[in-house]
Amino acid sequence: MASHTVENYLKALFALANEVGEVGISDLSDHLAVSKPSVNGMAKALQQDGFLKYEKYKPLKLTAKGKKAAALVVRKHRLTEMFLVEQMGFGWDEVHDIAEQVEHVKAPAFFDRMDELVGFPTVDPHGSPIPDAQGNVLEIDCMKLSECSVGSKVSLVGLSQSSKSLLTFLDSHGIALGHTFHVRAVEPFDGSMTMLHKGAQDQTFSLKVCERLLVKREA
Amino acid sequence: MASHTVENYLKALFALANEVGEVGISDLSDHLAVSKPSVNGMAKALQQDGFLKYEKYKPLKLTAKGKKAAALVVRKHRLTEMFLVEQMGFGWDEVHDIAEQVEHVKAPAFFDRMDELVGFPTVDPHGSPIPDAQGNVLEIDCMKLSECSVGSKVSLVGLSQSSKSLLTFLDSHGIALGHTFHVRAVEPFDGSMTMLHKGAQDQTFSLKVCERLLVKREA
């Protein structure tokens, strides 16, 4: 089984590949807060173990084996987050750090039981998809709120790069997954958007916020 | 915070001290399946960190700091076991290995929430006491079933050195914590005992089993 460290590298590779496509040594180095030579060394090791295709000066590419292993770590992370929220009463802004640790537990039965107890969810508390037990990830059909034009009616289905501060911000504005937004105006100067939230109240958010909100067009 | 490894050494020290009093390098070496030189080196390191009093060729002694740290690891372990049984539906024979891993999670809120959800228990699913958040351990008033004489009426309150195989054995004989036993006969040859179980049925157990069953005299 992969070590705690290897699991973290795989998870980072997986996340970065989904965000930016090409992943370089420096990207990983930044994301994991580890020096570039360390990443370089680990890349060689992961290649040796068949998790990675690695050629000098070329971007890193997860192999099929690597993708599956990474997805299974992400699965453990997201199931844990779901369990923490649904069964243990934590807030969606509290679960990331705990799940970051619990995800390294090697006990399939533990995660299977979580899965069962929360009713085999397909997304985590932040709307991110939970890979299945075979490591397959379901793509979610969504777009950034910032890409929507005036008049669009959408509902919030997920977040990209959710951070504790973003979650706290959303909480403080009463925003949760599933809520609807009706785009009223887009400010050309800074891209900030004004929306009717839940058909009730106008709210204005900066471009920075709107880029993080993943939405689906309302039926 | 103490590393995963250090936590395991502390836990072992704690367990062995409760079982045999004096703990030597070899005891730890056996218990942790680690070579004696490794234990020797770790003993020096733990002494350095103030967890241990260590003098050459003398038995190892946990300091107050060491005892507290060890008790808090045991607390995490036993709370986890309780949570796994009470909230997640695992059997008492399945929880040890999972708890062995979960106990190393560094997230006090996680264990506090478990504690709350299972109703602030004082003993784990095997009847072992759960240290409180300050590291204090409640002594349980009990004796080995093997020390009871014919005619004693007792109830099962805990196990000493519970192993998967012991738990499976007890399960298969329908025995659980709280059950009553009325000692009917003790075989002088091999120490095996015949008891009336739950006032219903006579069962005979070997000395080896009876030494592991911790009981309290019935009121």
Add this chain to the structure above:
DNA sequence: TTTAATTGTTAGGTGAGTCTAACAATGTAG
């Protein structure tokens, strides 16, 4: 296209935790 910035690599070292081989101290039996 030569320069500068970014990005990646090599070389060499550190600390934690482990091991084996060899030896020293302690304890137990005869």
Add this chain to the structure above:
DNA sequence: CTACATTGTTAGACTCACCTAACAATTAAA
């Protein structure tokens, strides 16, 4: 009281994951 067995210690080496300093390759800018 010597002899042997147990127990503990030292020395030296290994792996994993990390680091810094220095250098090389690639890419972007002037």
